[in-house]
Amino acid sequence: MNTAPATPPFHEPRLTRELRALLANQRAASLGTLNSEGKPFVSMVPFAVEPDSASLVIHVSQLAPHTGFLLRNPAVSVMVMQAEVAGEPVHALPRISLDGVATRLEPGTSAWQAARSAYLARFPEAEPMTQLGDFSFVGIRVTQARQVAGFGAARSLASDEISSVLRPL
Structure with missing residues (x-):
């Protein structure tokens, strides 16, 4: 007979659960980069989470301005926000701003393979684009984040806290 005490069930704080849900349910983000003059440039990017490296993954074209900007200056910011609901206040929309460092992943490396797998698990329709030579996978290592879960909930x-959210339970 096993007399060891039962392990209590894992309790995850409400804000962490809501953050996991936000990142799982929203597939597009706003990506902030800095142009060659140091001026901000914001664009939309589909994103995935690569749990082993606890990073965000984007798949970008060399033709897009943000790609050149992040390759010249890898400091980026990403915002993921819940979609607006008609009739509800927009000021309370759940969102997270993630500051990080972007790195173009070299094709064929284990990091590239992991990023590709995570991205295609979320966007299987993007598989043909992974064959195009002007597209690259970019990993974003998050260094800090700011979560707003509604009024009075921020x-x-x-980096270690957000990394634990990006990894599976």
């Missing part, structure tokens, strides 16, 4: 997350 917090800052350090």
Whole structure:
């Protein structure tokens, strides 16, 4: 007979559960980069989470301005926001701003393979684009984040905290 005490069930704080849900349910993000003059440039990018490296993955074309900007200056910011609901206040929309460092992943490496797998698991229709020579996978290592879960529900997350959210339970 096993007399060891039962392990209590894992309790995840509400804001962390909501953050996981936000990142799982929203597939597009706003990507902020800096142009060659240091001026901000914001664009939309589909994103996936690569859990082993606890990073975000984007698939970008060399023709897109943001690709050149992030290759010259890898400091980026990404915002993921819940979609607006008609009749509800937009000021309380759940969202997260993630600051990080972008790295173009070299084709064929294990990091590239993991990023490709994570991205195609989320966007299987994008598989033909992965064959195009002007597209690259970029990993974004998050260094800090700011979550707003609604009125009076906001917090800052350090890199280790956001990494734990990006990894599976």
